Amino acid sequence: MPEAILDVRGLRKSFGALAATDGVDLDLREGETHAIIGPNGAGKTTLISQLAGNLRPDAGSIRFAGEDVTRLSAPQRARRGFARSFQITSIYRDFTALDNVALAVQAHAGHSFRFWRPARAERRLRDPARAVLEEVGLAARADVPAANLAHGEQRQLEVAMALATRPRLLLLDEPVAGMGLEESQRMVQFLSGLKGKCSILLVEHDMDAVFTLADRISVLVYGRIIAGGAPEQVRANPEVRRAYLGEEA
Amino acid sequence: MRARALILAACVLLLLAVPPLAMLFNQPYYIDLLRRVLIFAIAAVSLNLILGYGGLVSFGHAAYLGVGGYSVGILAFYGIHNGWLQWSLAILASALVALVIGAISVRTRGIYFIMITLAFTQMLYYLGVSVEEYGGDDGMRLKVKSQFSGLIDLDNPIAFYYLVLALLLAATYVVHRLVNSRFGLVLRAAKSNEARTRAIGFSPYPYQLVAFVISGAICGLAGALYANHTAYIAPAFMEWTRSGEIMFMVILGGMGTTPGPVLGAFALLLVEDQLAGWTQHWQIILGPLLVLSVLFFRRGLAGLLPKGRKDA
Ligand SMILES: Nc1ncnc2c1ncn2[C@@H]1O[C@H](COP(=O)(O)OP(=O)(O)OP(=O)(O)O)[C@@H](O)[C@H]1O
Ligand SMILES: [Mg+2]
Numbered sequence: 001m002p003e004a005i006l007d008v009r010g011l012r013k014s015f016g017a018l019a020a021t022d023g024v025d026l027d028l029r030e031g032e033t034h035a036i037i038g039p040n041g042a043g044k045t046t047l048i049s050q051l052a053g054n055l056r057p058d059a060g061s062i063r064f065a066g067e068d069v070t071r072l073s074a075p076q077r078a079r080r081g082f083a084r085s086f087q088i089t090s091i092y093r094d095f096t097a098l099d100n101v102a103l104a105v106q107a108h109a110g111h112s113f114r115f116w117r118p119a120r121a122e123r124r125l126r127d128p129a130r131a132v133l134e135e136v137g138l139a140a141r142a143d144v145p146a147a148n149l150a151h152g153e154q155r156q157l158e159v160a161m162a163l164a165t166r167p168r169l170l171l172l173d174e175p176v177a178g179m180g181l182e183e184s185q186r187m188v189q190f191l192s193g194l195k196g197k198c199s200i201l202l203v204e205h206d207m208d209a210v211f212t213l214a215d216r217i218s219v220l221v222y223g224r225i226i227a228g229g230a231p232e233q234v235r236a237n238p239e240v241r242r243a244y245l246g247e248e249a
Numbered sequence: 250m251r252a253r254a255l256i257l258a259a260c261v262l263l264l265l266a267v268p269p270l271a272m273l274f275n276q277p278y279y280i281d282l283l284r285r286v287l288i289f290a291i292a293a294v295s296l297n298l299i300l301g302y303g304g305l306v307s308f309g310h311a312a313y314l315g316v317g318g319y320s321v322g323i324l325a326f327y328g329i330h331n332g333w334l335q336w337s338l339a340i341l342a343s344a345l346v347a348l349v350i351g352a353i354s355v356r357t358r359g360i361y362f363i364m365i366t367l368a369f370t371q372m373l374y375y376l377g378v379s380v381e382e383y384g385g386d387d388g389m390r391l392k393v394k395s396q397f398s399g400l401i402d403l404d405n406p407i408a409f410y411y412l413v414l415a416l417l418l419a420a421t422y423v424v425h426r427l428v429n430s431r432f433g434l435v436l437r438a439a440k441s442n443e444a445r446t447r448a449i450g451f452s453p454y455p456y457q458l459v460a461f462v463i464s465g466a467i468c469g470l471a472g473a474l475y476a477n478h479t480a481y482i483a484p485a486f487m488e489w490t491r492s493g494e495i496m497f498m499v500i501l502g503g504m505g506t507t508p509g510p511v512l513g514a515f516a517l518l519l520v521e522d523q524l525a526g527w528t529q530h531w532q533i534i535l536g537p538l539l540v541l542s543v544l545f546f547r548r549g550l551a552g553l554l555p556k557g558r559k560d561a
Contacts, residue, residue: 052448078450090448092441103438107450112431113459119431165449 003066005030005199006051006169011060013046020046021057022223028169033191033200035210038220044203045087047220048171051201052084053077064169078107081168085158085175087203093147097138097157100146101129104164129164136160136190152183159187163194170200176209188212211235252555257508264414268407280406286518287413288474293498293510294420295467300496301504302428303460304440305355308363309370310495312350313343313465315377315487317472322482323383325391332395332403336473343469344462346373351461355454370487377484388483395477403477413474417511420467425507427463436460437505501542503549512550516542 004027013021020043028034036044049055051062053074062070069077092100102125106112109124119125133139136156141149146157155175162170175191176184188209194200195213204210210217211231218228219240227237234240264283271279292314299305317339324335354365378386394403403409427433439446439453446453476482485491494517502513520538524531546552 054444054447073452074447075450075452078448084448086444086448090442090445092438092445094441095438099434103434103446104449106431106434112435112451112456114431115433116426116430118426118429119434120429122431161445161449 003030004028005065006201007063008051009061009063011047011050011062012058013043013050013055014058019223021050024060024220024223024225026218026225028199028201031196031199032215033195033202033213035202035204035214035217036220037204037207037210037217042220043223044220045173046223048084048173048201048203052082052171078165081166082171083162083165083167083169084171085155085162085173087173087177089151089154089158091146091154091157091161094145096143096145097133097149097153097160098126098129098142100157101132101160101164102126104161105129105132108165132160132164135163137186152179152187155179155183156187156190159190167198170194170198172200173203174205175202176204176206184209256554260508261418268410272407277406280410282518282522284406284410284413284478285475286514287410287417288471288478289495289498289518290511290514291413291417291420291471291474292468292495293502293514294417294424295464295471296495297499297504297506297510298424298427298467299457299460299464300499301506301509302433302440303436303457305457305461306363306496307354307366307461307464307492308489308496309350309366309368309492310464310468311487311489311491312346312366312370312373313468314472314475314491315370315373315484316343316346317469317474318476318482318486319377319383319472320469321395321473321476322389322391325393325395326383326389330393330396332397335395336470339469339473340466341469343472344466347462347465348458351458351465355457355461367489367492370489370492374484374487374489377487384483386484388481388485391476391480391482394480395473409477413478416470416474420470421507421511423467427460432456432459497539501539501546501549503546503551506549506551508554509549509551516550 006028008024008026011021011024012019024047036047038044046055050057053072053076057070061068064080069080092103099120105125105128106119130139130142133142136159138153138156138160141153146154149157159175176187179187184206191200191213202210202213214231216229217231217234218225219234227234227240267283268280271277292310296307296310299307320339320342321335324338329335350366350369354362357365383389401408401412428437435446435451435456439451439457443453472486475486498513498517499510500513501516502511503509521531521535524534528534
């Protein structure tokens with residue numbers, strides 16, 4: 001087994017009496033897509049937030065590419081190759097789509113203590129940003145303020161911003177939530193094109209998406225991983241079917 | 250784009266024409282009035298950088314008017330009238346004070362940020378009141394205006410007016426460049442969506458702190474100008490109502506726009522001047538007027554101008 005790029009051990013996070021993350025062990029191999037599924041309130045978003053550095057765990061460790069990143073801030077992790085999408089779309093609503101992506105490029109293209117030259121004239125930022133918009137199929141909408149994009153387009157834009165940072169690890173929190181069937185199929189197809197290029201931790205309720213994309217699935221219930229393995233194993237696991245897929249085994 | 254640029258160019262021409270027109274109609278008072286407006290416009294432009302573009306609601310911007318003013322006044326008190334020295338000190342001292350206040354306040358958010366910036370300004374205000382040597386509560390007169398090796402004479406109201414106008418245009422241009430640079434975009438991004446900004450790899454703090462310092466430095470220059478304008482320096486420069494006024498100019502004129510703070514300074518101070526001419530109780534009228542204007546011009550006076558480019 002190749003060394004894991006992400007290695008999570010004994011992660012714990014409580015909100016008062018509620019153990020939202022209750023001793024999670026998790027790993028992600030280079031280039032792998034690892035899906036986390038689980039019912040509402042299982043602690044999936046809480047887990048992603050701790051991985052991304054937005055939330056401090058109470059205990060446990062997070063290692064990324066051999067380095068302990070448990071104590072690093074979100075921006076520090078981002079500079080090491082973490083990128084995330086939020087369950088509730090998080091974009092710059094008052095900037096154009098192109099500006100949104102160009103900012104993500106800028107975060108990884110030299111320093112930003114440059115005070116005079118107009119950043120919107122920098123081809124070094126605009127060209128790669130345009131290329132990423134092209135990739136996700138938003139090129140025609142580049143100059144539209146992000147607030148005016150359709151919901152599905154905003155989700156695409158958020159993924160575009162994550163990609164523009166050239167991430168090694170992509171943390172996706174329900175990327176197809178709220179999308180129409182066609183949009184969601186397009187997104188799944190797009191994400192499957194990323195497979196192998198970067199490692200993906202995918203939280204998703206849409207089982208079609210999960211079973212299309214995942215190399216491995218972990219099932220999170222009440223803050224604990226109750227089962228994990230290859231998709232067909234998980235699908236067949238009676239405990240999973242009872243606890244999550246909502247079926248009688 | 251063109252209509253907006255034309256209107257703004259016309260405004261600048263009008264400002265250039267103020268001294269000859271005032272002399273023509275024998276109304277030198279207007280030179281004095283507008284010079285005061287222009288000085289406050291510089292303060293408002295500086296506040297717009299952090300408030301309008303950075304989302305940092307600094308309720309203590311008058312502090313830098315005071316620091317800038319006292320820098321000129323204290324040097325003059327000890328017989329140093331060299332303007333280059335006085336104004337450099339005004340800018341540097343303001344930047345330094347902004348660095349201290351910013352280092353503590355910029356990490357906080359919302360009401361805490363407002364209260365901390367206000368508290369520091371009140372501290373400086375009471376410091377001014379308590380130092381008897383520099384006139385305490387009454388302040389001190391500036392007997393000799395800043396001297397610029399004979400290059401420009403601030404006792405000449407017209408020359409002084411043009412200097413202030415030039416500095417306002419320069420400050421506006423500098424802020425315009427700043428907010429469209431890489432630095433400025435990070436600043437605006439952090440205002441727009443902090444979580445997203447952190448997630449793509451920017452830690453907003455250093456950018457916000459640097460903006461805070463630049464803003465304080467520019468306002469310090471306005472303070473040096475104001476001390477020369479009134480030929481007087483007093484703790485009243487730093488009263489919290491003054492901070493409120495500057496903030497109001499920015500909001501009224503249009504936060505996060507290039508011409509906004511200048512328009513706001515003109516609107517507020519000219520209306521104030523008119524009302525004060527009519528009645529002693531002008532503040533009773535001004536208050537509701539301000540509330541109404543904010544309700545009606547949600548995007549500020551700059552929002553009434555024809556649309557500019559998206560970054561304007
Ligand atoms: N900041 C917080 N303070 C208190 N409780 C929280 C906080 N964030 C999450 N929780 C609680 O922790 C539990 C896990 O929440 P989380 O959002 O991680 O679930 P989730 O698996 O992402 O759910 P969903 O599928 O609905 O997105 C929930 O019971 C939630 O109410
Ligand atoms: Mg969630």
